[in-house]
Amino acid sequence: MRYGPPGRRTAPAAAPRTTGYWRRLLPALALLVLVTRIPSLRHPLWSPDEGYLAVQARILADGGALYETVVDRKPPLLPWLYETAFTLFGDESLYAMKALAVLAHLLTAVLLAAVARDRWGDRAGRIAGVLHPLLATGLNPEDTQAATFEVFILPFTAAAMWCAGRGRAGAAGLAVAGALLTKQTGGAVLVPVLWLLRHSAARGARSGAGAAGRAGLPRLAAGLVLPVLGAALLTDPAGFLFWTVTGSAAYATFTGSELHVLFRGLANTALLCLACAGLPTSLVRARRGTADLWVWLAASAVAVVAGFHFFGHYFLQLVPPLVLLATAALRPLHPERVASALLTTGCVCVLFLAWGLLAPRPELVHAQRLADSVRALTAPADRILVWGIHPETYWLADRTPASRYLTAGLLTNYSGGRDGPGVGEKYGVAGAWPVFTAELRARPPALIVDDSRGKPFAPDRLPTLRALLARHYEPLPATVDGAVFYVRSPGSARQETDALYGRPPGG
Known part of the structure; x- marks a missing residue:
């Protein structure tokens, strides 16, 4: 059964109205994602986070152990991915990881398109798919073009919402675990997932499928907890707990350079608002049937604030819910107004791409x-x-x-x-x-x-x-x-x- 937004049940999944929907949309999205990632090829790396991951990967590939011979405050999934890429393709460049970042954005765009299509139809799916790569460039290129944690959170969070919207609690739990094991703040998507599953269970109870609804939470918990326990056991459990949870109290405080940090937060908020320049007047109309998306946006905003650092790449977590809320607002408008909004967003995207291609480092x-x-x-x-x-x-x-x-x-x-x-x-x-x-x-x-x-x-x-x-x-x-x-x-x-x-x- 396919579910729409909370409070409203859609019809059972039907055959697509156009048989070649994905065959036509996928190449267009792939091309758009590739274009928006061109600046990532300009430099060998974009941020210290990429450098940290690259050094970690070399140490791990040489027999090192995460949380023992090399340490970081992050979960293990992305260091393992870097290690795998270095093992397969060599450790002298990050081109393999840049390619995987392209794939992560493409997968996110496809999943958001699928969510929007499930809820509002083919046209909404196309809008969401196009909006994601455009909005995901709307920050400092150091934050958007680097192959770092937030980029690889995005497909997991989008997958969690897509699975939860279809009542697939176990798969949603696995996707939440993937986000959480990429970076701790990725676990914020659990809040809207629970919201969706709760409403799915309520609809199931009204339709006489209460047992299936009640089984959702155990499946969600199993999908979430088992991969996290597995990751802890594959590393050092005590080290995993210390470095990812208990050992960062001093880091996650607001003391020290408060004005500097606040200015950074305001500047990155302004950049993301600029990226959404064609959408703000439409976003305020996205209310009916989008409660879960607003919950997702709020949970992601809390994740951005967590730690009180406000780095630009943190704001990438806001992009998927913003994309779907913008799609909800744009879908009832006349095609010319939709085209105008997308064109404005595309023009702003070009400015960010030019920044990435021309600015010195x-x-x-x-x-x-x-x-x-x-x-x-x-x-x-x-x-x-x-x-x-x-x-x-x-x-x-x-x-x-x-x-x-x-x-x-x-x-x-x-x-x-x-x-x-x-x-x-x-x-x-x-x-x-x-x-x-x-x-x-x-x-x-x-x-x-x-x-x-x-x-x-x-x-x-x-x-x-x-x-x-x-x-x-x-x-x-x-x-x-x-x-x-x-x-x-x-x-x-x-x-x-x-x-x-x-x-x-x-x-």
């Missing part, structure tokens, strides 16, 4: 220059430490990190511009500094790159790191854009050997 250039210097100063087998927030330097330089902590943020709580009293050794992830110093003692890095460049996590503000540099390293005279290179001091290895065997210095 100074931080990427800096990371590439650092990587060039690292390669010149070290051998391929050397381990290095990049003390900064650009883990892509490891990947660009093709050097192994000396620590499981790939950024200074995990050790100091510096992230997204947060500074002031909330940054320092005591604000890092619980238990991280003893592990970090033990790693550096066991396998001292051949090179340390201080890429803090005056930020609050500079070594002179961190007693442990400052003492380590003073005792065992000396700076090189040359710098790169303010980044300082430290190499092992001549007497450092002798001092460590003496300490290991209990000999007095110089003995």
Whole structure:
């Protein structure tokens, strides 16, 4: 049985009115998605998140273990996907992941088209399918063109709503689990899924199918819980729980650079509103039969706010419900008005694409220059430490990190511009500094790159790191854009050997 929006039951699924509906729509959507992803090919990578994932994938492919030899605050699904892509296609570029990001957007567009078609017919399906790739470009290209977490959340969330709308509770649970295992905030789609299934169960009770409706929640729970438990068991259960749930309290706070963070949130909201320039007057009319979509939008907005960082890529989670709400408002309008709205949205999309193709990327250039210097100063087998927030330097330089902590943020709580009293050794992830110093003692890095460049996590503000540099390293005279290179001091290895065997210095 096929279900429409809450409170209204549609007729049973019927044969499509046009036999070639998907045969005609799919190529058009594929072409549109490809065009909107062209800027992603301009640079080797777009954001530190891509760099972090690339470094993680290399470590995992070399036998590392997630949440043990390399750590992050994210669930394991996307690191595993990167690892698989690197294993199959090589780890020297991210083109395989860029292709998978295209596929993720295409799948999202198709699923949204299917949801809209189920509810409102063929024309609505086409509108929704076209709107998704257009609106999904409506942020800073660093946020929309990178193959990162939010991009891969989108098809799971759309699939969860499509399955829930058709009463397929178990499949909806699996889709929610996929979103949750990609990023924690992906689990927000569970709220509208529960809303839909509740209304489906209520309709089933009125029609005499109450038993089937009551079976929905257990199937949903099984579909959701079993994959999450499986992921925990495939990694380290304690590490999985710590890094994805309990270990991020300091990160998910509003203290530190409040004005900076609020400005970022307002700026990204304005960008997304600009992307919807052809739609706001229509969106307010999308009320009847769209309660679940408004619930979806509200739950996604809560997910954007969670953590109080307001990064642009967080806002991508708003796009699927916005697409369906816009479709609900546009579908009863005259075709000329619909065409005008889509044309306006398309023109704004072109502006964002031009931004992605033409704007410089100074931080990427800096990371590439650092990587060039690292390669010149070290051998391929050397381990290095990049003390900064650009883990892509490891990947660009093709050097192994000396620590499981790939950024200074995990050790100091510096992230997204947060500074002031909330940054320092005591604000890092619980238990991280003893592990970090033990790693550096066991396998001292051949090179340390201080890429803090005056930020609050500079070594002179961190007693442990400052003492380590003073005792065992000396700076090189040359710098790169303010980044300082430290190499092992001549007497450092002798001092460590003496300490290991209990000999007095110089003995």
